[in-house]
Amino acid sequence: MAKELWFAEYHDDNTRLGMRVTRELVAMQSEFQAIEIFETPTFGRVLTLDGLVMLTEKDEFIYHDMIIHVPMAVHPKVQNVLLIGGGDGGSLRELCRYPEIEQIDMVEIDSEVVNQCRRFLPQVAAAYDDPRLNLIFADGLKFVRHNTDKYDLIVIDSTDPFGPGESLFTKEFYGNCHRALRADGILVNQHESPYYPADAEEARLIYQRLTATFPLVRVYQAHIPCYPSGHWLFGFASKRWDPLQDFDAERWNARGLYTRYYNTDLHTGCFQLPTYVKELLESGVE
Ligand code: AG3
DSSP states (O other), rough: OOOOHHHHHHHEEEEEHHHHEEEEEEHHHHHHSSSEEEETTTTTTEEEEETEEEETTTTTTHHHHHHHHHTTTTTOOOOOEEEEEOSHHHHHHHTTTTTTTTTTEEESSHHHHHHHHHHTTTTTTTTTTTTTTTEOOOOOOOOHTTTSSSSEEOOOOOOOOGGGGGGSSSSSHHHHHHHHHHEEEEEEEOOOSSSHHHHHHHHHHHHHHHHHHEEEEEEEEETTTGGGGGEEEEEEESSSOOOTTTHHHHHHHTOOOOSSOHHHHHHHTOOOOOOHHHHHTTEEEE
């Protein structure tokens, strides 16, 4: 009998999520990280970077809906977007559904992530031919230093805060993002999980650094089965727009966009955090 092949991501030292692997499609080392794409019966194709699950075909809609449609439903007119990371193309795909967006500068450090996802995850990497895309292979931290008052929306679709994505969680980086945003700009980021202690500490630090930089910071949540604990946070940092007060459900619904996770009822609900998460976030802020 052929040997069974399993992938596991450790969610803490004593807990792991395992998936049966039916086929390996990519296993390579890029200049920056280990990239793997494999097939599983339950989650479809899975992308991992340095052994951590970035997305699966089955549940990527949740993450990409939440990182893009929440800010897009708040800002009344997004024309210029900076997308940092997101080499799989899922965030880009959702952004490209908005006709008022004029330009998307996408800064991804690793061209191999883009190449491999275009080849093996075409439903995710679906918008690389959009004419509004300006794709730059560079370090997000360095890129953002040279821009002032330019973007309506900055989306930070990064890995966890170690390895190539580490600098995208620093105060310096958030400060540069603040400067690169227009006077009513919004920043959203993936904000780690509040559950396992090591992830929760990262989430606390992200919130602390964002609140030190932006006048208005709110955290929202989603259920993402393939990520550690399945409970994931996103950060919403803004110079002006409040994600609940300035959110116009009718305006967004009038667009007629179908989204399988996001909807305008959930928009309000996703900012209502469990007590332990509120305590965690507030514990780092004076
Ligand atoms: N980016 C981040 C996910 C963090 C996952 N962490 C983990 N599995 N330990 C996802 C990229 C999707 N565009």
